Amino acid sequence: MTAAVESQEPTAVPTQRPAARRARRPRRLGLGRILTLPGQMVSVIVLVVPLSVAFYMSFTDWSPTRGSLLDAAFVGLENYWELLVYDTRFIEAVIRTLALTVVCLSLEFTLGLGLAVLFLRKFRGKSLLFSVLLTPMMVLPVVVGYTFWMLFQSNGPINQIIAFLFGADATPEWFREAPFAMTAVIVTEVWHWTPLFFLILLSGLNAVPDNLTRAAVILGAKPRQVFWRVIFPVLKPVIMVALVIRSMEVIKLFDEVFMLTRGGPGTATETISLYIYKLAFADFQLAYGAAAAFLVLVGTLFLVSLLLTPVSEQLIKSRR
Amino acid sequence: MTAAPKLELRGLRKDFGGFTAVDSIDLEIEAGDTVALLGPSGCGKSTTLNMIVGLEEPTSGDILVDGRSVVGVPPQDRNIGLVFQDYAVFTHMSVRKNLSFGLEIRRRPRAEIGRAVDEVAELVGLSEVLDESPRVLSSSQLQRVGIGRTLIMKPSLLLLDEPLSNLETELRTAMRQQLRQLQLEYGQTLIYVTHDQIEAISLANKIAVMSMGAIRQFDSADRTYGQPAHTFVASFLGSPPMNLMEGELRREGRALCFANGSAAIALPQEVLPHGVEEGRDLVLGIRPESLQVAAGEAAMLEARVTLVEPMGPEKIATLRIGNWELKGLFAAGTRLVEGEFLSLTAQATQICLFDGASGVRLNPLRPEEPAWA
Numbered sequence: 046m047t048a049a050v051e052s053q054e055p056t057a058v059p060t061q062r063p064a065a066r067r068a069r070r071p072r073r074l075g076l077g078r079i080l081t082l083p084g085q086m087v088s089v090i091v092l093v094v095p096l097s098v099a100f101y102m103s104f105t106d107w108s109p110t111r112g113s114l115l116d117a118a119f120v121g122l123e124n125y126w127e128l129l130v131y132d133t134r135f136i137e138a139v140i141r142t143l144a145l146t147v148v149c150l151s152l153e154f155t156l157g158l159g160l161a162v163l164f165l166r167k168f169r170g171k172s173l174l175f176s177v178l179l180t181p182m183m184v185l186p187v188v189v190g191y192t193f194w195m196l197f198q199s200n201g202p203i204n205q206i207i208a209f210l211f212g213a214d215a216t217p218e219w220f221r222e223a224p225f226a227m228t229a230v231i232v233t234e235v236w237h238w239t240p241l242f243f244l245i246l247l248s249g250l251n252a253v254p255d256n257l258t259r260a261a262v263i264l265g266a267k268p269r270q271v272f273w274r275v276i277f278p279v280l281k282p283v284i285m286v287a288l289v290i291r292s293m294e295v296i297k298l299f300d301e302v303f304m305l306t307r308g309g310p311g312t313a314t315e316t317i318s319l320y321i322y323k324l325a326f327a328d329f330q331l332a333y334g335a336a337a338a339f340l341v342l343v344g345t346l347f348l349v350s351l352l353l354t355p356v357s358e359q360l361i362k363s364r365r
Numbered sequence: 366m367t368a369a370p371k372l373e374l375r376g377l378r379k380d381f382g383g384f385t386a387v388d389s390i391d392l393e394i395e396a397g398d399t400v401a402l403l404g405p406s407g408c409g410k411s412t413t414l415n416m417i418v419g420l421e422e423p424t425s426g427d428i429l430v431d432g433r434s435v436v437g438v439p440p441q442d443r444n445i446g447l448v449f450q451d452y453a454v455f456t457h458m459s460v461r462k463n464l465s466f467g468l469e470i471r472r473r474p475r476a477e478i479g480r481a482v483d484e485v486a487e488l489v490g491l492s493e494v495l496d497e498s499p500r501v502l503s504s505s506q507l508q509r510v511g512i513g514r515t516l517i518m519k520p521s522l523l524l525l526d527e528p529l530s531n532l533e534t535e536l537r538t539a540m541r542q543q544l545r546q547l548q549l550e551y552g553q554t555l556i557y558v559t560h561d562q563i564e565a566i567s568l569a570n571k572i573a574v575m576s577m578g579a580i581r582q583f584d585s586a587d588r589t590y591g592q593p594a595h596t597f598v599a600s601f602l603g604s605p606p607m608n609l610m611e612g613e614l615r616r617e618g619r620a621l622c623f624a625n626g627s628a629a630i631a632l633p634q635e636v637l638p639h640g641v642e643e644g645r646d647l648v649l650g651i652r653p654e655s656l657q658v659a660a661g662e663a664a665m666l667e668a669r670v671t672l673v674e675p676m677g678p679e680k681i682a683t684l685r686i687g688n689w690e691l692k693g694l695f696a697a698g699t700r701l702v703e704g705e706f707l708s709l710t711a712q713a714t715q716i717c718l719f720d721g722a723s724g725v726r727l728n729p730l731r732p733e734e735p736a737w738a
Contacts, residue, residue, distance in 0.1 A: 254451070254453065256451055261455075264466055264514065264515075265441035265470045270470055274466075278458075281457075
């Protein structure tokens with residue numbers, strides 16, 4: 046890592062003269078490297094060591110109830126095989142999480158974009174509404190989960206409103222039936238994170254040069270065409286980055302589901318993180334859980350790179 | 366080919382809240398003209414441009430293209446093209462897509478679009494880079510994309526916002542020639558909006574000088590320079606600008622004299638316009654290059670040389686008469702010594718008199734004459 050920094054052009058540090066920099070190069074252990082050492086050691090301790098241990102663990106049958114990890118039997122790819130071929134609960138959790146990601150992101154994107162477009166205009170109370178809109182994002186996920194758990198109680202405020210509007214027979218038992226439990230999870234998640242989309246898309250929209258839209262208008266584009274043919278393509282990298290950030294978040298979704306449904310009824314709202322949590326800390330199958338976690342990591346990496354492919358040129362090589 | 370139109374602005378006015386950006390301007394542009402709207406930033410030229418294009422609606426007044434009012438007509442239906450200062454090229458599309466954007470939006474047949482794109486690309490010299498991304502183009506190529514994208518719509522009027530200001534010096538000359546050529550080949554009516562007098566003089570055959578939301582003069586480049594109609598025009602054009610001196614007229618016997626305190630300039634009789642009485646506050650204007658070294662009877666004024674700046678073929682001298690400070694432009698061989706007095710004169714035709722309060726020119730404009738240079 047340090048080598049890459051060293052090899053950068055001298056212009057990267059304008060205050061230093063190139064000659065002085067070149068003269069120092071032969072000294073392999075420069076002050077710069079020594080200064081980065083503590084940071085590197087911390088990253089080794091907190092990142093590399095646990096990840097390596099977990100990676101090794103995923104090839105064993107270790108459980109904390111059975112003594113040291115070093116004594117655990119090496120089982121090769123057995124855990125992975127089991128997960129991918131036989132563990133329907135795992136596969137269902139993966140599919141459920143992906144479906145949840147698609148639904149939540151679609152809703153959050155649509156709502157966030159609508160709000161952002163609204164905020165391009167002037168209206169009364171705009172700055173107040175702006176602060177209000179950003180508040181959900183600042184609330185702790187656990188608190189959001191707990192709040193919505195109370196809101197969705199069978200005699201809670203949401204059901205009271207439904208009863209008032211459609212009669213007492215229309216009130217669902219939110220956490221007892223699978224579709225309703227899932228709806229509650231989605232509503233909570235969308236409420237919590239639409240502001241992020243709103244914020245990112247608003248800054249993206251504001252960064253679109255006025256003259257681009259003006260040029261399109263003069264050339265004859267209608268508002269809809271201006272949006273889809275000029276603004277949207279310029280906004281695309283921003284949208285993709287927002288989608289990547291949020292999809293990683295939804296894949297890791299834990300707190301709200303844990304507070305709302307604990308994955309229930311049955312496993313109807315069990316996300317992948319919740320399942321791995323249960324494997325590791327309820328069933329003490331730590332090795333098996335580690336294998337599942339690595340599969341999710343690989344899957345997420347694949348998904349993220351897939352999402353970023355169409356905009357990688359714009360993001361990385363945009364300026365020569 | 367669409368016949369080039371005449372653009373007419375009648376009492377055009379634009380208020381933003383309490384601020385008047387454009388104050389009832391009148392302007393008539395003949396077909397095939399190249400006109401520069403020249404003025405410092407904040408003078409209202411961009412607002413005027415936006416109103417002509419239709420991005421901004423006037424508070425009052427009328428805009429006529431080919432004799433028909435376009436006020437209230439949406440921008441896309443005005444048949445007026447605008448090339449932006451930053452070119453506003455769609456960087457997510459290829460050059461070809463940029464050029465064809467307007468026609469595709471209007472759902473023209475594919476074959477027609479292809480033909481038009483090839484034709485315009487040829488005209489603005491982009492045939493080689495049609496399938497490139499604008500990201501790899503130079504600024505002059507980007508500008509040509511902006512121009513081509515507009516020309517393909519065959520606008521009856523083409524407006525260019527600060528067309529040369531984003532270009533490197535060597536490209537400016539090339540682009541200037543290309544714009545000239547384009548105008549000659551296409552017979553397009555062109556309007557340049559610029560704050561740069563050199564850009565205005567080099568591109569346009571007529572210049573409308575604007576300040577404070579008003580047009581101070583609309584005339585040929587030669588006349589706006591040589592016979593400014595307003596003190597603003599006099600001080601805005603030229604480098605160094607016209608010397609402007611505040612004072613009043615005095616008659617001493619048969620001689621006419623422009624004075625302020627101890628400073629005085631003897632004026633030839635013919636400079637004085639009709640109806641200008643003694644004692645009125647006036648502004649006298651003489652271009653630095655109009656000042657000539659003279660001796661004896663011919664001398665109009667005596668000035669002390671305070672600074673001499675050699676500029677290669679010329680020298681700029683800073684001169685002092687009483688409270689007035691003047692600049693004079695002399696040939697390099699002229700003997701100028703700092704601290705010494707110098708007798709100077711100027712031709713009567715090159716002396717301008719302006720009203721002290723309004724800044725409006727008092728001596729009548731002479732008919733077009735050969736270039737001042």
